[in-house]
Amino acid sequence: MAMLRASCPCCAVYISCACCAYVAQHLTTHATLCMMRNMAIATLPAVEDEQLSFLDSLSKEFEVAFTELVESAEQELAGKAFVFSRYGKELYPYFEATDADLVPGCIIPVKEGRPVASVDSTCVLVGETSEGALYAARTAVGISYEGALRRFFRLGPIMVYANASGLTGLLSHIPSSELDLLLSDRTVAERFIRNTVERRVIEALSAGDGSTIVMADGSLKHPLGQLYASVSRRSPARSMVGFSKSSNLIMSEDAMGALSKSQCPSYHTIGRGPVSTVLAKFTPDGLVFRLDIASSEPAETTLGRILWNDAFASGYPDSLKVAHHLSIFSRADDQALKAFVAKRFRVRQLHAFPLRKIALGSFRGAA
16 A cells, blocks of 8 residues: 655644545644644734733742842852752751761660650541541550560541531540631641640650650651640650651751761750750661650650660661551551441442542643
């Protein structure tokens, strides 16, 4: 069969095909698309002149703002250690440089058996109605003693329904202003529910044996956490530790370099007060983490008790690691939750599809 060779009159794209009818149809469609594209390009300046001229002044404002940014960044960022983000993942920097003048303190084990109770929690969105949203939270506790994980348990799922009337299932009062924020932002709602459940567990642990060291995942100084303020009112002499995997203090190049090169468990104090902040590593080859310590005894003593009573892999405590894994929801848990809600509450399930994928698609037009 003879081969037909033709071209598009708009953009001179050559097509070779064995089927004349197919080529004719393709050229007609391609030519139409090219003409529509050229028409859009031709009419765009007119639209800009008549309706979008305000973008020019806005663009100039951003140019001025960028000039200010450049002037500030040249002073604030020049020479600073910088870690580029990778799609929101928690990244850990590696520093080779050390400050010869900075000598970290050694963590000396305090050889006295004290329970270390570590708490972690998770909250997920189960489903939504036209009036509110249903969430599920789960919290877990890992308890270490004299260098080994001894016990663990978890609570949940704890079902919480949020609507204009408040939060049902949490037994916690929330002001109307905060409730409006929770109803409008699922991320804020999940964090609030998770923090509330975790705070209740920490308060229960603090009401027990006064020798227990309570450890939570995250900073004690976070404005949305309020863990230290809540627990300190009930048990002011309690030892409480916030263990953070991510913090801008990890970017402290001098301290990080000195701690990383240290051949023993070591620490460096960043700030003192009711809540002391330190950078510490618990194994010679372990990672460096930020710890917020609220205790009636010196921070180095609390660090020594944790070192003696907990176990560490890569410098991270086993009790906190177990609490994390027991608190998260698996895919099977997610399906079981949905099945429970459908059967127990007799909801009428609506079939749904991923809105963003359909609406936005891709640059190639694929959904």
